Amino acid sequence: MKKKATIGILITIVIFFVVSMYWFYSKNQEDPIVYTTQKPTIGSIIKKTVATGSIVPREEIFIKPNISGIIDEIFVEAGDIIKAGDLIAKVKVVPNISSLNSAKNNINSVRTQVETARLAFENQKNIYNRQKELFEKGVISANEFDNAQLSFDQAQQRYRQEQVSLISARQNYDIVKTGTTRGLGAVANTEIRATISGMILDVPVKTGNQVIESNNFNDGTTIATIADIEKMIFQGKVDESEVGKIKENLPLEITVGAIQNKIFDAILDYIAPKGVIENGAIQFEIKGTLNKADTTFIRAGLSANASIILARADSVLTIKEALIQYDSKTQKPFVEVEVGDQKFERKDVELGISDGINVEVKNGISINDKIKVWNRIKPANDFNRG
Numbered sequence: 001m002k003k004k005a006t007i008g009i010l011i012t013i014v015i016f017f018v019v020s021m022y023w024f025y026s027k028n029q030e031d032p033i034v035y036t037t038q039k040p041t042i043g044s045i046i047k048k049t050v051a052t053g054s055i056v057p058r059e060e061i062f063i064k065p066n067i068s069g070i071i072d073e074i075f076v077e078a079g080d081i082i083k084a085g086d087l088i089a090k091v092k093v094v095p096n097i098s099s100l101n102s103a104k105n106n107i108n109s110v111r112t113q114v115e116t117a118r119l120a121f122e123n124q125k126n127i128y129n130r131q132k133e134l135f136e137k138g139v140i141s142a143n144e145f146d147n148a149q150l151s152f153d154q155a156q157q158r159y160r161q162e163q164v165s166l167i168s169a170r171q172n173y174d175i176v177k178t179g180t181t182r183g184l185g186a187v188a189n190t191e192i193r194a195t196i197s198g199m200i201l202d203v204p205v206k207t208g209n210q211v212i213e214s215n216n217f218n219d220g221t222t223i224a225t226i227a228d229i230e231k232m233i234f235q236g237k238v239d240e241s242e243v244g245k246i247k248e249n250l251p252l253e254i255t256v257g258a259i260q261n262k263i264f265d266a267i268l269d270y271i272a273p274k275g276v277i278e279n280g281a282i283q284f285e286i287k288g289t290l291n292k293a294d295t296t297f298i299r300a301g302l303s304a305n306a307s308i309i310l311a312r313a314d315s316v317l318t319i320k321e322a323l324i325q326y327d328s329k330t331q332k333p334f335v336e337v338e339v340g341d342q343k344f345e346r347k348d349v350e351l352g353i354s355d356g357i358n359v360e361v362k363n364g365i366s367i368n369d370k371i372k373v374w375n376r377i378k379p380a381n382d383f384n385r386g
Contacts, residue, residue, distance in 0.1 A: 037338050037370035040319045045360045047311040047353045048253075049245060051286060053236020055256060055302045057227030058289070061196050064220035068213045069093040069190070071205055076224065080200045088224050089192045091211060103173040110162065110169045117159040124155035198228040201300055232290045232298055234266055234306050237283040240275055246308050247271070252288045253307040256298060264298075265291040268308060311353045313360050321359045323371050324351070336372035337365060344372045 072092040076082060131148035134140045202225040205211060214220025234254050238246065252266040270287035277283075288306060290298075324333050333351055336344035347369075352360030365371070 035342060035344070036373045038320060038323060038373060039370055040317050040361060040365060040367055042315055042367065043318045043358070044312070044314045045316060045318055045353050045355050045358055046309060047355055048307045048309045049238070049242045051236040051238045051242075051306045051308060053234055053286075053304060053306065055232055055254075055290075055298050055300065055304050056235050057201070057229060057300055058231040058233050059227060060201065061198075061226045062222045063088060063192060063195065063224040063226060064214040064222055065091050065192055065211050066213055067091060067093060067190065069211060071207050071209045071211060071223070072190075074203060074205070074207055076200050076203065078200050078202055081198070082194050082200060082226070083197045084194055086194045087191060088194055089205075091190045091192060093190060103169070107166070107169045107173055110166045114159075114162040114166050117155070117162040121155040121159040124152045128152035192223050194224075194226055196226055196228070198226045201225045201227050227300065229297075229300070230292065232300070234288040234290065234304055235285070236304070236306055237278070237285055238308075240282040240284065243271065243275070243284045245310055246286070251309045253309065254288070254290065254304050255307070256302050256304045258302050259296065259298070262296065264296070266306070313353055316352065316360045317362075317365070317367060318358045318360055319365075319371060321354055321357060322375060323373065324349070324359065325374060335365060336374060338370040338372060 069091040072090045074089045075087050076089075082088075128148050128151070131140060131145050135142065135145040203223070204225075205221065205223055209221075211221035211223065212218055234252065246268065248269055248271060250268045252268055254264040254266050256262065256264070266288040268286060268288045270285075272285040275282040275284045286306075319335070323335055325335065326333055332348060334346050334348045337347050339345045347364050349364030350362040352362050354360070
């Protein structure tokens with residue numbers, strides 16, 4: 001048994017020796033590593049983050065009626081350019097029976113008051129005429145005549161006021177019944193007019209649709225949406241991981257999917273103070289005003305991406321970030337510069353901003369240095385052979 005064990009151990013040692021010798025032989029047959037180099041270049045480094053969103057008008061005005069009824073006629077359509085005061089639509093009033101009866105009863109009540117005031121006025125007029133004759137004959141004093149004249153003037157004033165109230169009651173009845181009355185002209189409730197100048201973005205109603213008036217208890221039916229297309233903004237959202245890197249007044253580069261090979265300049269002027277949860281992530285709304293000098297027509301609602309420029313350095317010395325190495329102890333960056341044939345010397349460098357591919361080098365190397373590509377990727381045949 002001891003003899004067999006000894007033979008087994010010897011065989012194991014021989015096999016291990018043969019394998020080791022083969023491994024050393026294979027290593028000696030491999031080609032020596034030849035490092036390539038790259039030179040720095042002069043260029044621009046732009047550090048940015050991207051936000052998705054859309055192009056929308058800064059302000060959209062919703063035109064709503066001041067009276068309920070049915071759309072009788074529409075004078076505009078989406079895309080029309082209009083001015084403030086232009087007629088948009090007409091509303092045909094469907095009177096409310098309760099309001100109509102109340103207005104009619106009000107007229108009857110005011111008529112009674114007018115008649116009462118008329119009778120009082122006629123009575124005071126007769127008294128005034130008699131007192132005037134007596135005063136001219138010297139029968140009554142001037143004080144008594146003045147009192148009679150005052151009562152006459154007051155009765156006349158009350159009568160005129162009641163007449164005005166009757167006219168107002170009749171106008172109110174006409175408005176309840178038809179939506180307009182004599183003398184209103186362009187301000188009639190049945191005429192829906194533009195409140196600002198701009199472009200009609202949408203007309204969500206059609207002739208014959210019923211509309212509800214805008215009041216304290218109801219937003220009302222939107223008849224048209226108007227916006228000034230000369231004042232467009234980018235509206236988008238950024239993730240909470242990026243919001244800490246941005247601030248107001250940073251430049252934006254806007255690309256619109258529907259407009260090829262065109263970049264629009266903008267300025268970031270709003271960052272929401274509160275985020276909202278969307279799909280499990282917290283998003284913050286941002287807005288950026290587009291440059292007014294650009295006259296390209298952008299349709300409201302087009303999807304767009306905004307590149308927020310966090311930092312920028314132009315005409316600086318740059319290298320590939322992959323060429324940078326870091327000291328294992330100090331974690332300071334350095335590169336290896338060629339000083340002879342496949343001979344390299346370490347040089348510490350001071351880095352600036354990076355875009356993830358290229359990085360700015362402030363100090364440590366010159367434009368003529370050849371930097372070692374230390375993390376060379378093996379070709380596919382090297383992996384197959386190994």
